[in-house]
Every structure is written in C-alpha cells, then in structure tokens.
Amino acid sequence: MxxxxxxxxxxxxxxxxxxxxxxxxxxxxxxxxxxxxxxxxxxxxxxxxxxxxxxxxxxxxxxxxxxxxxxxxxxxxxxxxxxYTVRKDITFDLMENHADFGIENVVAEDKLHSWVNASDHVVPANLTAFFPKATPLNRTSMQVNPNSVILFLSAHQNRDAVKARLLERYGSEITVNVWGGPDPILEVSPRGxxxxxxxxxxxxxxxxxxxxxxxxxxxxxxxxxxxxxxxxxxxxxxxxxxxxxxxxxxxxxxxxxxxxxxxxxxxxx
The missing domain is CATH 3.40.50.1000 (HAD superfamily/HAD-like)
Incomplete structure (x- = not known):
C-alpha cells in the first residue's frame, strides 16, 4: 500500500x-x-x-x-x-465596540500566548480549561497579529446575526465560524x-x-x-x-x- x-x-x-x-x-x-x-x-x-x-x-x-x-x-x-493571522486592529476594534456587537468577551491567541478582554466572567464553566489565566488584552499588551480571535456572545444574541454583522464590517479580511458547539461563541480567523x-x-x-x-x-x-x-x-x-x-x-x-x-x-x- x-x-x-x-x-x-x-x-x-x-x-x-x-x-x-x-x-x-x-x-x-x-x-x-x-x-x-x-x-x-x-x-x-x-x-x-x-x-x-x-x-x-x-x-x-x-x-x-x-x-x-x-x-x-x-x-x-x-x-x-x-x-496566517488576523490584523490586530480588528481585534482591538472588536474589543472597543464589543457592546454594539453583543459580545461579552474577546480572546485573542497565537502559537504560545493568549490575551483576554474580560477573563473574570462569561467564559462558560465547561470551557474554562480552554482559557487558563491569560494576559489582559489591550493595545499595549498585544503587539502581534493573532492567529485566532474567540468571541463570547451575550446569551440572547443570535450567532448567525452577529456573524453577518462581522462579515459586513470586516468581511474582506476574515472568516467567521461557530466555535464550542451549542455555546454562543464565534471564532474569527484569517480570510479563507x-x-x-x-x-x-x-x-x-x-x-x-x-x-x-x-x-x-x-x-x-x-x-x-x-x-x-x-x-x-x-x-x-x-x-x-x-x-x-x-x-x-x-x-x-x-x-x-x-x-x-x-x-x-x-x-x-
């Protein structure tokens, strides 16, 4: 064979x-x-x-x-x-406008690091092992473009609706997929x-x-x-x-x- x-x-x-x-x-x-x-x-x-x-x-x-x-x-x-990476400015824009998108938490990651916007809440209990203590996410702490950005949505948000809004705003640069099964989570990845x-x-x-x-x-x-x-x-x-x-x-x-x-x-x- x-x-x-x-x-x-x-x-x-x-x-x-x-x-x-x-x-x-x-x-x-x-x-x-x-x-x-x-x-x-x-x-x-x-x-x-x-x-x-x-x-x-x-x-x-x-x-x-x-x-x-x-x-x-x-x-x-x-x-x-x-x-392949997502432009860090997109991550910061998502962080700074999270309420407008119905996002409660933003987690950015690369090969060896993770940065969390609000690590003290909204990470579902069954997923806490995926997101151990990370560096606070801000424009000073994260100097690189991340490979992936995880978005924890408010419980009442419709994932498809938020996905459509994200693609409308950043669509030429990103791909958006469902993450975490039934949990209200989306993953932003480099386009394609x-x-x-x-x-x-x-x-x-x-x-x-x-x-x-x-x-x-x-x-x-x-x-x-x-x-x-x-x-x-x-x-x-x-x-x-x-x-x-x-x-x-x-x-x-x-x-x-x-x-x-x-x-x-x-x-x-």
Missing amino acids: DRKLIAIDLDGTTLNDNSKISLRTKEVLQKAQNAGHIISIVTGRPYRISGNYYEELGLKTPMINFNGALGHMPNQEWDKEYG IEKAVGVDFLSYLYGIRRNDILAFGDESNDYTMLSYAGWGVAMKNGTEIARSLAKDVTAKTNDEDGMADYIEKYLSL
Missing part, C-alpha cells in the same frame, strides 16, 4: 468523550506511523492545549492548529513553519483559512497525492478537510453534514475507538 497522509481531528474524533486518547487509539496510530504512514494532528485548538496530545502520541510530523492558520513542528525551530489549507500544506510538503490523503473529523470545522481529502471519513458521532460530505463513516463513535478501528482495517495493520 502507498504511503498515506492521515489527518486527524482531536475533539470528537481522536479524543474520547473525556478528552483522552485511549490506549487502543494510541497503539493503532503508532502502528501506522511505524509502518511509514504520516500521522498529523489538524485541530482547531491552539497549540497550548493540544501539544500534550502530540507528545502522548509520539508524533514526528508537523502539527496544524487554529483550523489551518498555523503549521509548525513542535519543540523545534522549523524553517517551513507558517502562520480552513483545515483544508493545512492538509494541502502537508500533502505538498511530503509529496502525497490527494488520493492518498485520509482525513478524520466530526464537526463543521472539519468539512473542508473531509471534502479535500481523497478519502474523508466522518465519525459516527459526527454531524449530519460531516457524514454527507465524507466518503465513508466509522462504524463506531469516538468514545468506542471508532477512528482506531477504521484505520486498522483500512491499512491492514
């Missing part, structure tokens, strides 16, 4: 419902890597809360964070590292940057044809990756749209080692 590039989402895919990597999933992914296949994490998470999974799996490949906005080789200087951008970078880097790309995902931020890959596989627990876009669907959920079972059979490990 030709060498495959296997792009793996984290939440709802590689991770079980307790945000852990099961022993079986770890063993199968390491078998695939030892067999010469390329395993790469492609996640919406920032590096600070995903690098631990990279270490646990013992990967030796680049990692894609922020839904394609950052590609890097963890723990080393790498001359092929790339980063999706997970497929990161997968395309990896395929070019390793000289892998699209037909030899295997991608696993479950949510809306995985749609472009599942469509781009020669063989996109949605998780059984994935959204209806994810399952419709994929070439196949796992027989089991993320909490049942669905991805590991599929890879083991697909690669005849």
Whole structure:
C-alpha cells in the first residue's frame, strides 16, 4: 500500500468523550506511523492545549492548529513553519465596540500566548480549561497579529446575526465560524483559512497525492478537510453534514475507538 497522509481531528474524533486518547487509539496510530504512514494532528485548538496530545502520541510530523492558520513542528525551530493571522486592529476594534456587537468577551491567541478582554466572567464553566489565566488584552499588551480571535456572545444574541454583522464590517479580511458547539461563541480567523489549507500544506510538503490523503473529523470545522481529502471519513458521532460530505463513516463513535478501528482495517495493520 502507498504511503498515506492521515489527518486527524482531536475533539470528537481522536479524543474520547473525556478528552483522552485511549490506549487502543494510541497503539493503532503508532502502528501506522511505524509502518511509514504520516500521522498529523489538524485541530482547531491552539497549540497550548493540544501539544500534550502530540507528545502522548509520539508524533514526528508537523502539527496544524487554529483550523489551518498555523503549521509548525513542535519543540523545534522549523524553517517551513507558517502562520496566517488576523490584523490586530480588528481585534482591538472588536474589543472597543464589543457592546454594539453583543459580545461579552474577546480572546485573542497565537502559537504560545493568549490575551483576554474580560477573563473574570462569561467564559462558560465547561470551557474554562480552554482559557487558563491569560494576559489582559489591550493595545499595549498585544503587539502581534493573532492567529485566532474567540468571541463570547451575550446569551440572547443570535450567532448567525452577529456573524453577518462581522462579515459586513470586516468581511474582506476574515472568516467567521461557530466555535464550542451549542455555546454562543464565534471564532474569527484569517480570510479563507480552513483545515483544508493545512492538509494541502502537508500533502505538498511530503509529496502525497490527494488520493492518498485520509482525513478524520466530526464537526463543521472539519468539512473542508473531509471534502479535500481523497478519502474523508466522518465519525459516527459526527454531524449530519460531516457524514454527507465524507466518503465513508466509522462504524463506531469516538468514545468506542471508532477512528482506531477504521484505520486498522483500512491499512491492514
């Protein structure tokens, strides 16, 4: 079998419902890597809360964070590292006009840092682990353009309506996606940057044809990756749209080692 590039989402895919990597999933992914296949994490998470999974799996490949906005080789200087960013002035404009948009909190992030506008409230209890204590966000503290800006909306705000307003104001420069499942949260990313951008970078880097790309995902931020890959596989627990876009669907959920079972059979490990 030709060498495959296997792009793996984290939440709802590689991770079980307790945000852990099961022993079986770890063993199968390491078998695939030892067999010469390329395993790469492609996640919406920032590096600070995903690098631990990279270490646990013992990967030796680049990692894609922020839904394609950052590609890097963890723990080393790498001359092929790339980063797409949102202009910091957009972040400051959102912060200074947050009430007009119905935004209660603004969190800006890059590879190693996060800046929070109002960290003492409005971060849902189930998401506090994603946003540990960060630097206060202001024009002095943040001197770089962030890779991602997370917007926590007021509970009564309609996400689609706020998204439309954001695109009207900054649309030529940004992409806006839903973040955090049912919670009233939006993510502002650089215009046109999706997970497929990161997968395309990896395929070019390793000289892998699209037909030899295997991608696993479950949510809306995985749609472009599942469509781009020669063989996109949605998780059984994935959204209806994810399952419709994929070439196949796992027989089991993320909490049942669905991805590991599929890879083991697909690669005849």
